[in-house]
């Protein structure tokens with residue numbers, strides 16, 4: 001009958017570090033109707049450099065969309081039932097392109113890339129009073145100086161790629177993180193925008209005013225003309241013009257992937273936290289409209305902003321290498337042929353045999369922020385087998401999570417009783433159990449682990465006026481409770497700390 005409301009769907013483009021996805025949601029029921037995923041190649045032109053091809057990303061986005069539209073047809077769903085689209089993305093990754101041709105002027109420099117270590121060294125010299133204080137800009141942008149964030153990547157591109165320097169001087173160069181690049185192209189070059197959550201990862205936005213900050217721009221010598229407009233995370237920015245199959249649909253949500261996951265997990269209240277385990281691992285702790293300054297190595301970030309409502313902030317702890325360590329064990333150590341074997345292989349031994357693996361391949365992020373740390377595997381004996389090392393790689397993710405949780409408790413003064421988790425690695429039940437054991441708190445995994453994309457879809461739905469956030473139904477959950485005693489937990493953590501000590505300052509200078 002006519003009085004039954006026709007279902008409507010919301011699309012989410014989720015451009016992660018290892019792959020691009022397009023998903024169609026029934027947001028209210030938290031249900032993925034269909035999706036398509038394409039892997040994205042990482043290029044390593046030099047040691048410590050990580051790049052991706054912006055055109056490959058874009059082609060993958062379009063292909064995912066086209067494939068999803070075909071799959072919808074098979075389900076007898078018309079593309080006109082998609083009422084809004086949101087974008088979520090790997091953060092900090094930097095693209096610069098020419099606004100006349102729309103062509104990228106260089107490959108994207110991926111967040112993991114370490115090439116700006118020397119740029120950072122030079123920049124530290126310009127900190128007043130020769131203190132070389134990494135936290136000098138933290139009061140303005142919430143972040144410590146690190147090659148991780150976009151500002152140094154932009155600086156490097158302007159200084160080292162003549163084409164980019166010329167384009168900046170000629171006033172034809174545009175910068176964007178991945179969200180900006182995708183929305184620019186979906187809108188057929190009409191929108192050059194980003195949202196507050198992505199902008200808060202550039203080191204160029206003032207964390208209070210939510211505007212590009214003249215002091216930061218001057219410090220990094222970056223002209224404002226290349227920067228996108230900063231919008232909220234949830235409003236109608238414009239409409240899709242390409243690909244054709246989605247033409248006319250509003251683009252009404254935009255959010256960095258980790259902040260998207262916080263929303264997708266419905267961590268809407270201060271004190272709620274989630275951890276997303278993918279290439280890296282990221283913990284976000286909602287602090288509401290209060291901007292909390294960390295004194296324990298965490299960073300302050302904008303979580304999201306619904307239209308004209310005040311911004312919601314979060315404390316964040318990021319781990320550079322989580323799932324990526326398993327890729328390394330597979331590709332470089334040939335310890336497995338497929339990452340899906342991880343759990344089965346790690347379960348061939350009953351513990352890690354006192355082996356500790358700190359996968360600090362590109363330094364350590366929170367709470368250590370040591371860019372000259374390097375990986376170590378210690379505690380090896382003649383009995384050590386590859387299974388112990390695989391298990392130690394899983395435990396490393398758990399210990400790094402504990403490092404960050406401890407910092408969050410110190411900064412916020414409240415202890416978490418539950419950690420909500422999501423991301424590609426959480427399919428691994430052993431990892432989930434180890435996480436509960438090694439932190440001593442309950443680990444709770446929703447049935448539907450695509451929290452990041454769901455977050456973008458929620459923002460798009462609210463932004464287009466289709467739903468209220470309270471309409472989204474809570475998820476069913478699987479709970480993992482701690483099963484080892486406190487003493488064992490703390491003993492193991494002390495050993496981890498010893499291993500971390502050994503990984504630090506791996507540099508003669």
Ligand code: ADP
Nearest residue numbers: 016017018278279323324340342423424425428
């Ligand atoms: P991203 O968003 O960073 O691209 P995903 O959330 O898609 O990452 O997760 C991919 C990561 O999950 C990879 O680094 C991979 O090593 C890890 N992973 C995939 N399957 C498993 C598994 N069964 N056990 C442990 N880790 C896994």
